[in-house]
Amino acid sequence: xxxxxxxxxxxxxxxxxxxxxxxxxxxxxxxxxxxxxxxxxxxxxxxxxxxxxxxxxxxxxxxxxxxxxxxxxxxxxxxxxxxxxxxxxxxxxxxxxxxxxxxxxxxxxxxxxxxxxxxxxxxxxxxxxxxxxxxxxxxxxxxxxxxxxxxxxxxxxxxxxxxxxxxxxxxxxxxxxxxxxxxxxxxxxxxxxxxxxxxxxxxxxxxxx
Numbered sequence: 561x562x563x564x565x566x567x568x569x570x571x572x573x574x575x576x577x578x579x580x581x582x583x584x585x586x587x588x589x590x591x592x593x594x595x596x597x598x599x600x601x602x603x604x605x606x607x608x609x610x611x612x613x614x615x616x617x618x619x620x621x622x623x624x625x626x627x628x629x630x631x632x633x634x635x636x637x638x639x640x641x642x643x644x645x646x647x648x649x650x651x652x653x654x655x656x657x658x659x660x661x662x663x664x665x666x667x668x669x670x671x672x673x674x675x676x677x678x679x680x681x682x683x684x685x686x687x688x689x690x691x692x693x694x695x696x697x698x699x700x701x702x703x704x705x706x707x708x709x710x711x712x713x714x715x716x717x718x719x720x721x722x723x724x725x726x727x728x729x730x731x732x733x734x735x736x737x738x739x740x741x742x743x744x745x746x747x748x749x750x751x752x753x754x755x756x757x758x759x760x761x762x763x764x765x766x767x768x769x
Contacts, residue, residue, distance in 0.1 A: 601666075601731065601732055604664075604665045604666045604731070605666070605731045605732075605736065605746060607665045608664045608665060608666060608680075608704075608730075608731065608736050609736050609744040609746070611661050611662070611663075611664065611680075611681070612681060612702055612736055612737075612738040612744045613738070613742060613744055614656075614657055614661050615651065615657060615661060615662070615681060615702055615738065616701060616702065616738050616742040616744075617656065617742065618651035618654070618656030618657045618661075619647075619651070619656075619683075619692070619701065619702075620692065620742065621651075621654065621656045622650060622651060622654060622656065623691065623692040625654065627691065628689050628690055628691050628692075629647075629683075629687055629688070629689065629690055629691070629692055630647040630650040630651075630683075630688075630689070631646075631647065631688050631689055632646060632647050632682070632683040632685050632688055632714040632715050633645065633646035633647065633676070633714040633715070634646070645676075646676070646677060646679070646714040647683050647714060648662045648672070648677060648679045648681075648714070649677065659672060659673070662677070662679035662680060662681060662712075663679070663680050664680035664681070664704060664730060666730050666731060667680040667704075667706070667712070667727070667730060669706075669710040669711055670711060670712050671707070671711030671712055672712065674711065677712075677714075678707055678711035678712035678713065678714075679705075679712045679713075679714065680704060680705070680706075680712045680727075681702050681703070681704060681705060681712070681716075681738075682702065682703055682704075682705030682712070682713045682714055682715050682716030682724060682725075682726070683701070683702055683714060683715065683716060684699070684700050684701055684702065684703070684716055684717065684760065684761065685715045685716065685717050685724060686717065686760065686761050686762065687699075687701070687761065692740065694761075695740040695761050696740065696761065697739065697740050697741035698739060698740070698741070698754070698759055699739060699740045699759055699760070699761040700716075700737055700738070700739060700740075700752065700753070700759050700760055700761070701738045701739055701740045701742075702716065702737075702738040703716035703726055703735065703737055703738070703752075704716075704726065704727040704728075704730050704735040704736055704737075705724070705725055705726055705727055706725055706726070706727040707725065708722055708725065713725055717760065718753065718757045718760040720749070726749070728748070728749045731746060733748070734746050734747055734748050735747070735748075735749070735752070737752040739759075
Protein backbone atom coordinates (compact mmCIF):
# COMPACT_ATOMS: atom_id res chain seq x y z
CA UNK A 561 0.00 0.00 0.00
CA UNK A 562 1.38 3.31 -1.03
CA UNK A 563 1.95 5.98 1.57
CA UNK A 564 0.92 9.43 0.37
CA UNK A 565 3.24 12.28 1.35
CA UNK A 566 1.40 15.47 1.90
CA UNK A 567 3.25 18.48 0.58
CA UNK A 568 3.43 21.22 3.20
CA UNK A 569 3.50 24.74 1.78
CA UNK A 570 6.25 26.93 3.20
CA UNK A 571 4.90 29.98 5.02
CA UNK A 572 5.24 33.29 3.13
CA UNK A 573 3.65 36.60 2.29
CA UNK A 574 0.79 36.86 -0.08
CA UNK A 575 0.83 39.65 -2.64
CA UNK A 576 -1.73 41.64 -0.67
CA UNK A 577 0.29 41.32 2.55
CA UNK A 578 3.44 42.45 0.73
CA UNK A 579 1.66 45.49 -0.68
CA UNK A 580 0.38 46.38 2.79
CA UNK A 581 3.91 46.22 4.24
CA UNK A 582 5.29 48.35 1.42
CA UNK A 583 2.51 50.87 1.99
CA UNK A 584 3.26 51.07 5.72
CA UNK A 585 7.00 51.58 5.04
CA UNK A 586 6.23 54.32 2.51
CA UNK A 587 3.93 56.02 5.02
CA UNK A 588 6.59 55.93 7.74
CA UNK A 589 9.19 57.36 5.37
CA UNK A 590 6.79 60.15 4.44
CA UNK A 591 6.25 60.97 8.11
CA UNK A 592 9.92 60.77 9.14
CA UNK A 593 11.61 62.52 6.21
CA UNK A 594 10.48 66.07 7.06
CA UNK A 595 11.54 65.51 10.68
CA UNK A 596 14.95 64.19 9.63
CA UNK A 597 15.34 67.14 7.25
CA UNK A 598 14.54 69.59 10.06
CA UNK A 599 17.06 67.88 12.34
CA UNK A 600 19.71 68.09 9.62
CA UNK A 601 18.99 71.76 8.97
CA UNK A 602 19.14 72.47 12.71
CA UNK A 603 22.52 70.74 12.91
CA UNK A 604 23.89 72.77 9.97
CA UNK A 605 22.59 75.98 11.50
CA UNK A 606 24.25 75.24 14.84
CA UNK A 607 27.55 74.57 13.05
CA UNK A 608 27.20 77.86 11.16
CA UNK A 609 26.51 79.75 14.40
CA UNK A 610 29.59 78.17 15.98
CA UNK A 611 31.65 79.35 12.98
CA UNK A 612 30.41 82.88 13.50
CA UNK A 613 31.17 82.84 17.22
CA UNK A 614 34.71 81.74 16.45
CA UNK A 615 35.04 84.55 13.91
CA UNK A 616 33.81 86.98 16.56
CA UNK A 617 36.43 85.75 19.02
CA UNK A 618 39.05 86.08 16.28
CA UNK A 619 38.04 89.68 15.58
CA UNK A 620 38.24 90.50 19.29
CA UNK A 621 41.71 88.91 19.42
CA UNK A 622 42.81 90.89 16.36
CA UNK A 623 41.49 94.13 17.86
CA UNK A 624 43.33 93.43 21.11
CA UNK A 625 46.59 92.93 19.20
CA UNK A 626 46.30 95.75 16.67
CA UNK A 627 44.09 98.28 18.43
CA UNK A 628 41.46 98.15 15.66
CA UNK A 629 39.47 95.71 13.58
CA UNK A 630 40.87 94.50 10.24
CA UNK A 631 39.81 95.71 6.81
CA UNK A 632 37.13 93.55 5.27
CA UNK A 633 39.53 93.24 2.32
CA UNK A 634 42.50 95.09 0.92
CA UNK A 635 41.25 97.24 -1.95
CA UNK A 636 44.79 98.07 -3.02
CA UNK A 637 45.53 94.50 -4.11
CA UNK A 638 42.11 93.25 -5.18
CA UNK A 639 43.17 93.02 -8.85
CA UNK A 640 46.09 90.75 -8.00
CA UNK A 641 44.79 87.41 -6.65
CA UNK A 642 48.23 86.40 -5.39
CA UNK A 643 48.53 89.34 -3.01
CA UNK A 644 44.85 89.97 -2.32
CA UNK A 645 43.73 89.34 1.23
CA UNK A 646 40.71 89.94 3.45
CA UNK A 647 39.75 89.88 7.09
CA UNK A 648 39.46 86.09 6.90
CA UNK A 649 43.13 85.65 5.92
CA UNK A 650 44.10 87.99 8.74
CA UNK A 651 42.31 85.84 11.33
CA UNK A 652 43.91 82.70 9.91
CA UNK A 653 47.30 84.43 9.99
CA UNK A 654 47.05 85.14 13.73
CA UNK A 655 45.77 81.57 14.26
CA UNK A 656 42.41 82.76 15.61
CA UNK A 657 40.52 80.71 13.00
CA UNK A 658 41.10 77.98 10.47
CA UNK A 659 40.05 78.14 6.83
CA UNK A 660 36.97 75.95 7.30
CA UNK A 661 35.60 78.45 9.82
CA UNK A 662 34.70 80.77 6.93
CA UNK A 663 32.57 78.23 5.08
CA UNK A 664 28.93 77.85 6.12
CA UNK A 665 27.95 74.15 5.91
CA UNK A 666 24.76 75.20 4.09
CA UNK A 667 26.70 77.25 1.52
CA UNK A 668 28.05 74.63 -0.86
CA UNK A 669 29.11 77.30 -3.36
CA UNK A 670 31.37 79.16 -0.92
CA UNK A 671 34.63 80.06 -2.60
CA UNK A 672 36.95 80.43 0.36
CA UNK A 673 39.70 78.45 -1.36
CA UNK A 674 39.42 80.50 -4.54
CA UNK A 675 41.83 83.30 -5.33
CA UNK A 676 40.76 85.78 -4.13
CA UNK A 677 38.89 84.02 -1.33
CA UNK A 678 35.12 84.39 -1.12
CA UNK A 679 33.98 83.48 2.42
CA UNK A 680 30.41 82.69 3.44
CA UNK A 681 30.47 85.52 5.98
CA UNK A 682 30.77 89.23 5.30
CA UNK A 683 32.16 91.78 7.75
CA UNK A 684 30.11 94.91 8.53
CA UNK A 685 32.13 97.33 6.43
CA UNK A 686 31.05 100.36 8.47
CA UNK A 687 33.61 99.21 11.04
CA UNK A 688 36.56 98.60 8.72
CA UNK A 689 39.78 99.47 10.51
CA UNK A 690 37.85 100.89 13.47
CA UNK A 691 38.38 100.17 17.18
CA UNK A 692 35.88 97.58 18.36
CA UNK A 693 34.60 100.08 20.94
CA UNK A 694 33.10 102.22 18.14
CA UNK A 695 30.13 99.86 17.95
CA UNK A 696 27.32 99.07 20.37
CA UNK A 697 26.86 95.52 21.64
CA UNK A 698 23.69 95.23 19.54
CA UNK A 699 25.46 96.23 16.30
CA UNK A 700 25.86 93.58 13.61
CA UNK A 701 29.49 92.54 13.21
CA UNK A 702 29.29 89.70 10.65
CA UNK A 703 26.43 88.54 8.43
CA UNK A 704 25.92 85.70 5.98
CA UNK A 705 26.88 86.95 2.53
CA UNK A 706 27.00 85.76 -1.04
CA UNK A 707 28.62 87.12 -4.16
CA UNK A 708 26.86 87.71 -7.45
CA UNK A 709 28.07 84.34 -8.73
CA UNK A 710 26.78 82.46 -5.68
CA UNK A 711 30.10 82.28 -3.86
CA UNK A 712 30.80 84.52 -0.88
CA UNK A 713 31.69 88.11 -0.12
CA UNK A 714 33.94 89.82 2.42
CA UNK A 715 31.53 92.70 2.76
CA UNK A 716 28.12 92.97 4.39
CA UNK A 717 26.11 96.14 4.72
CA UNK A 718 22.59 97.28 5.40
CA UNK A 719 21.59 97.60 1.73
CA UNK A 720 22.26 93.96 0.97
CA UNK A 721 23.17 94.70 -2.66
CA UNK A 722 26.52 94.44 -4.44
CA UNK A 723 29.20 94.69 -3.24
CA UNK A 724 27.73 93.92 0.18
CA UNK A 725 25.19 91.28 -0.80
CA UNK A 726 23.54 89.36 2.02
CA UNK A 727 22.26 85.80 2.01
CA UNK A 728 18.99 86.23 3.90
CA UNK A 729 17.53 82.77 3.36
CA UNK A 730 20.38 80.32 3.88
CA UNK A 731 18.79 78.62 6.86
CA UNK A 732 15.10 77.96 6.34
CA UNK A 733 14.19 81.46 5.15
CA UNK A 734 16.34 83.12 7.82
CA UNK A 735 20.03 83.77 8.38
CA UNK A 736 22.55 83.83 11.23
CA UNK A 737 23.86 87.16 12.50
CA UNK A 738 26.88 87.86 14.71
CA UNK A 739 26.72 90.94 16.94
CA UNK A 740 29.54 92.92 18.54
CA UNK A 741 28.94 91.32 21.95
CA UNK A 742 29.74 88.01 20.19
CA UNK A 743 26.28 86.50 20.47
CA UNK A 744 24.74 84.91 17.36
CA UNK A 745 21.06 84.85 16.45
CA UNK A 746 18.99 83.13 13.79
CA UNK A 747 16.66 85.84 12.48
CA UNK A 748 14.99 87.37 9.49
CA UNK A 749 16.51 90.54 8.04
CA UNK A 750 14.06 92.99 9.65
CA UNK A 751 14.45 91.54 13.14
CA UNK A 752 18.23 91.34 12.81
CA UNK A 753 18.56 94.92 11.54
CA UNK A 754 16.26 96.47 14.14
CA UNK A 755 14.06 99.58 13.77
CA UNK A 756 15.35 101.92 11.06
CA UNK A 757 18.26 99.50 10.48
CA UNK A 758 19.86 100.78 13.68
CA UNK A 759 21.67 97.50 14.35
CA UNK A 760 23.96 98.16 11.37
CA UNK A 761 25.52 101.13 13.14
CA UNK A 762 26.89 104.23 11.50
CA UNK A 763 29.52 104.74 8.84
CA UNK A 764 32.65 105.83 10.68
CA UNK A 765 34.03 107.60 7.63
CA UNK A 766 37.52 106.10 7.51
CA UNK A 767 37.90 102.56 6.21
CA UNK A 768 41.61 102.49 5.51
CA UNK A 769 41.06 102.05 1.76
